[in-house]
Amino acid sequence: MNLLRLTTRELRANPLGSGLAVLLLALGIATLTVLLLFVGQLEDRFGRDARGIDLVVGAKGSPMQIILSGIYHLDVPTGNIPLAEVRRLQALPQVRRAMPLALGDSFGGFRIVGAPPEYVAHYEGRPSAGRLPGAPMEAVLGAEVAARTGMKPGDAFAGAHGLAEGGPGHDEAPYQVVGVLAPGGTVLDRLILTPVDSVWRVHEGHGAAPTAGTPGAGAHAAVRDGHDGHDGPQGADAVADVAGREVTVVLLQYASPLAAVSLPRMINQATALQAASPAFETARLLRLVGVGRDVLHAFAGMLVAGAAAALGVALLSALRGRRYDIAVMRLLGASRAKIFTVTLLEALLLATAGALLGLALGHGLVEVLGGWLAREHQPAVTGLRLLPGEGWLLVLAWAIGLVAAGLPAWSAARTDVAVLLSGGNS
Amino acid sequence: MAPDRDEAAAMTPVVDARALLQRFGVLALEFPDWHVSLREQWLVIGPSGSGKSTLLALLAGLRRPSAGRVAIGGQDLAALSGAALDRFRGRHIGFVPQQPHLVATLTLRDNVELARYLAGLPRDPARVAAVLARLGLAGRADHRPHQLSRGEAQRAAVARALVNRPALLLADEPTAHLDDAACAETLDLLLHQAGEDGAALVLATHDGRVKARFSHRLALGGVASAPPAP
Numbered sequence: 001m002n003l004l005r006l007t008t009r010e011l012r013a014n015p016l017g018s019g020l021a022v023l024l025l026a027l028g029i030a031t032l033t034v035l036l037l038f039v040g041q042l043e044d045r046f047g048r049d050a051r052g053i054d055l056v057v058g059a060k061g062s063p064m065q066i067i068l069s070g071i072y073h074l075d076v077p078t079g080n081i082p083l084a085e086v087r088r089l090q091a092l093p094q095v096r097r098a099m100p101l102a103l104g105d106s107f108g109g110f111r112i113v114g115a116p117p118e119y120v121a122h123y124e125g126r127p128s129a130g131r132l133p134g135a136p137m138e139a140v141l142g143a144e145v146a147a148r149t150g151m152k153p154g155d156a157f158a159g160a161h162g163l164a165e166g167g168p169g170h171d172e173a174p175y176q177v178v179g180v181l182a183p184g185g186t187v188l189d190r191l192i193l194t195p196v197d198s199v200w201r202v203h204e205g206h207g208a209a210p211t212a213g214t215p216g217a218g219a220h221a222a223v224r225d226g227h228d229g230h231d232g233p234q235g236a237d238a239v240a241d242v243a244g245r246e247v248t249v250v251l252l253q254y255a256s257p258l259a260a261v262s263l264p265r266m267i268n269q270a271t272a273l274q275a276a277s278p279a280f281e282t283a284r285l286l287r288l289v290g291v292g293r294d295v296l297h298a299f300a301g302m303l304v305a306g307a308a309a310a311l312g313v314a315l316l317s318a319l320r321g322r323r324y325d326i327a328v329m330r331l332l333g334a335s336r337a338k339i340f341t342v343t344l345l346e347a348l349l350l351a352t353a354g355a356l357l358g359l360a361l362g363h364g365l366v367e368v369l370g371g372w373l374a375r376e377h378q379p380a381v382t383g384l385r386l387l388p389g390e391g392w393l394l395v396l397a398w399a400i401g402l403v404a405a406g407l408p409a410w411s412a413a414r415t416d417v418a419v420l421l422s423g424g425n426s
Numbered sequence: 427m428a429p430d431r432d433e434a435a436a437m438t439p440v441v442d443a444r445a446l447l448q449r450f451g452v453l454a455l456e457f458p459d460w461h462v463s464l465r466e467q468w469l470v471i472g473p474s475g476s477g478k479s480t481l482l483a484l485l486a487g488l489r490r491p492s493a494g495r496v497a498i499g500g501q502d503l504a505a506l507s508g509a510a511l512d513r514f515r516g517r518h519i520g521f522v523p524q525q526p527h528l529v530a531t532l533t534l535r536d537n538v539e540l541a542r543y544l545a546g547l548p549r550d551p552a553r554v555a556a557v558l559a560r561l562g563l564a565g566r567a568d569h570r571p572h573q574l575s576r577g578e579a580q581r582a583a584v585a586r587a588l589v590n591r592p593a594l595l596l597a598d599e600p601t602a603h604l605d606d607a608a609c610a611e612t613l614d615l616l617l618h619q620a621g622e623d624g625a626a627l628v629l630a631t632h633d634g635r636v637k638a639r640f641s642h643r644l645a646l647g648g649v650a651s652a653p654p655a656p
């Protein structure tokens with residue numbers, strides 16, 4: 001016999017009340033776990049993908065769209081920009097590095113990105129198999145792309161026009177897979193990377209260069225406007241020389257922090273280009289996401305408060321049914337402190353069960369959600385990851401248990417043994 | 427108070443109650459000075475409301491008297507703080523309530539063992555088994571209270587009260603609502619088991635059927651009666 005054994009026996013005697021309290025608490029903790037894992041990983045991912053990129057320059061349009069398409073490869077680009085403009089930007093003293101990206105095609109829903117070698121180096125990408133592309137029409141696959149498509153070095157594939165699945169194919173200009181990148185937890189994982197020249201060459205085959213193809217309207221507009229000509233309104237196809245060639249965006253690194261003051265304004269005011277700050281736009285995006293997160297936090301808070309109430313009621317109800325047991329325990333030598341402790345221990349055990357169940361539920365849900373997002377070619381999140389903040393969820397559950405048990409425990413400890421056991425006799 | 431009581435301990439009254447008074451609002455119950463020696467078996471008798479249960483609660487340290495003093499085995503209960511008093515009660519006083527009130531979630535063995543655990547005594551499976559066997563409950567040790575007959579449950583309550591070898595065994599209305607046969611059986615059990623363990627027995631009841639079985643009686647009325655002649 002010991003305190004823990006005694007307590008677990010008592011808990012098992014009231015499975016319905018205990019189970020309800022555990023379930024409610026588990027739902028609250030699961031919601032908080034999902035928020036913690038999902039938002040945490042998304043913020044982490046956004047931060048990693050945007051790290052070291054000070055400015056993104058694209059065609060005039062929404063700055064956030066430029067960031068979403070140029071850095072995170074989530075949205076459609078705003079259009080194309082002349083390569084000559086990129087060269088001019090690269091020559092500016094405020095610019096330390098400029099990485100032009102050419103978008104427009106995809107394979108199996110994964111974007112084919114024409115990028116210089118330093119783009120892969122920027123994200124510290126390294127091949128886990130094969131090598132990096134060294135010539136046009138060679139491609140290296142992100143880890144997720146390789147895993148989902150099953151392609152490996154030596155395989156060939158033809159891109160499809162547009163950024164979504166189902167676009168018309170460029171069968172006449174297949175890519176050769178020369179490598180697969182190791183998973184890095186960055187945007188590279190879900191991209192197909194090739195030299196910028198490849199993208200131009202694919203479209204030169206059609207007598208054109210890439211459009212900033214949209215997954216829907218843009219790509220279809222390109223087709224509608226004559227895929228062979230690629231002269232749709234989303235950006236006329238570039239020609240084969242620098243003067244006429246286009247890219248989709250250029251990722252810039254400032255030469256000095258002072259550039260942040262002058263360069264964006266200069267680009268936005270003095271050129272036909274649009275400059276967008278990843279830090280600013282990402283913060284704006286997360287603020288927008290944050291509203292939803294706050295609503296979910298409030299919802300989780302209500303669940304947790306409900307769980308605390310259910311726990312308190314379950315304990316009170318269980319103790320009412322056990323008042324003679326408590327009286328007998330006091331009679332046999334249990335101090336008020338011990339009775340108080342037994343009740344608190346019951347609450348802590350229930351809270352621990354609720355927290356563990358909630359954490360498991362939350363992780364499971366995020367893993368399922370992550371699988372769905374991966375199938376949709378969105379940034380992956382995983383439930384198979386423990387965050388340090390989750391320890392606080394356990395602490396929160398214990399705090400709820402202690403608060404909920406306060407009144408029942410005090411009430412149990414104050415049991416009048418003499419009155420109860422005498423059955424009203426004097 | 428050691429379980430193996432030596433001669434000095436034998437000289438000390440198990441119960442020494444002096445000028446006890448318990449107030450309930452404007453009402454007060456006054457009890458006579460009273461001594462119970464080792465192995466004595468006392469009947470506290472009186473009508474409902476005469477203070478029998480209150481007296482037992484005072485002796486068990488479940489109530490603090492409004493006035494007066496109770497010493498058990500020489501230990502002044504007023505000198506013990508809450509937790510110490512609880513532990514003292516668990517170790518030295520056995521209590522058989524009117525209803526057995528066994529803990530429903532525990533087996534019979536665990537119910538008896540619980541008395542040792544809560545009194546802060548080390549586990550003693552042999553003692554638990556011996557007490558259960560003495561009360562004819564060896565075969566029921568792994569049963570739960572709802573699987574026991576009323577008589578078995580009553581014997582289990584006695585086993586639980588005796589397992590710590592108390593110096594004083596208190597029983598509050600143990601024969602209430604029992605038929606004559608069951609009443610006689612319960613009395614036999616208490617008198618015999620208390621005697622076998624060398625404990626003093628104080629049984630409080632308003633049941634006239636048990637009078638003849640006790641040579642020492644304390645009769646309580648609305649006001650406490652005088653102590654009986656030795």
